[in-house]
Amino acid sequence: MEDFFKKVFDELQGNKKILTAVLTDIDSEEISQNLLGEMFLFDEEGIIEFSSDQLETELEKFFLNADLKNQILALSEKKNKDSQLKEINLDPDNKLEVFLEPVVDQPHLTVFGAGHIAEPLVKICSLLDFTITVVDDREEFLNYDKFPTADQLLLLDYTDYFASAKIKENDYLVIITRGHQHDYQVLKNVINSEAAYLGMIGSSRKIKTVYNQLRDDGITEEKLEAVHAPIGLDIGSETPAEIAVAIAAEIIAVRRDK
Structure with a gap:
């Protein structure tokens, strides 16, 4: 047995x-x-x-x-x-x-970046039956007082995370790091994965910079177009909590094939 x-x-x-x-x-x-x-x-x-x-x-x-x-x-x-x-x-x-x-394999959300948007996003998604991992390289941002509903907090350099990470079809990935270079590192490592959802925050200028770097790495336009960037549904969100709602709504839409 x-x-x-x-x-x-x-x-x-x-x-x-x-x-x-x-x-x-x-x-x-x-x-x-x-x-x-x-x-x-x-x-x-x-x-x-x-x-x-x-x-x-x-x-x-x-x-x-x-x-x-x-x-x-x-x-x-x-x-x-x-x-x-x-x-x-x-x-x-x-x-x-x-x-x-x-x-059923429970859907898993990985949030890259433990900044001001991550906190409300984790709270919201914990109500949506996701298991949740938050990855960041800053100890002062990564603690269970800030993320009490997270299942796992990983204090790692983003590149180190991918040394052992295995991304599956039931993974939902949110990239909200503190700068375009970190976003680039993460997106480069996950863009060819089978993740159900892949979203990256940023202004049109930052997204363009990251995408140009990835094009130089040989990433195809088809792969770039599959990334949800700017991240989240367009609901006129401005505050971190509102942006988190927009991201969660987009994740739900993808999960429910809407």
């Missing part, structure tokens, strides 16, 4: 969509009733992992069937993320009832 949950964790690290299935009823003369309560998982590729050797032994032969694999894939492709009871027909004589539970 420990290996089973490690597999769930590893699959999430790989940013895969996963469904876990708990056996709630078995209508079969071939499958032991003792397996009630056992679990298996499958991902969008139909890959199966079983919670015990006995479960694998008794079910594996069924899951080798192409039609059943297609049935499994159809379940994993459903947009409905709610838990549900589902009947799986292994063959005409063997049926399972399972409780399906989607395992």
Whole structure:
């Protein structure tokens, strides 16, 4: 069972969509009733992992069937993320009832820069079910008194952060550092990532300067156009809190595909 949950964790690290299935009823003369309560998982590729050797032994032969694999894939492709009871027909004589539970990788927000906009932005996004990391190289700006709802504060040079960082499709990145050179360093490291959202604050002049540096580095126009810069929806915001609201609103729009 420990290996089973490690597999769930590893699959999430790989940013895969996963469904876990708990056996709630078995209508079969071939499958032991003792397996009630056992679990298996499958991902969008139909890959199966079983919670015990006995479960694998008794079910594996069924899951080798192409039609059943297609049935499994159809379940994993459903947009409905709610838990549900589902009947799986292994063959005409063997049926399972399972409780399906989607395992969702929680969206993660990384804020580069712990300045005056970061504080309200972290407060707002903590209400939106994001896990949050704030990265800055200034100790006096980075503390949990200022960011009580952040999950992680990293006191690092921005370039050092990327030595071990792994950016995934469920990452939302906000660049609000204190100067265009830091913005350039961060954006250069993340612009080719698969992040769901990438935004950078700045005046049109600063953005132009950073973009020209990136063009010199060989970054394509397509990649530059994908960056939300200036950052945030245009709602006439002026104060740090209002700018944070505009950024959060844009992140929501991207997350909800609006």
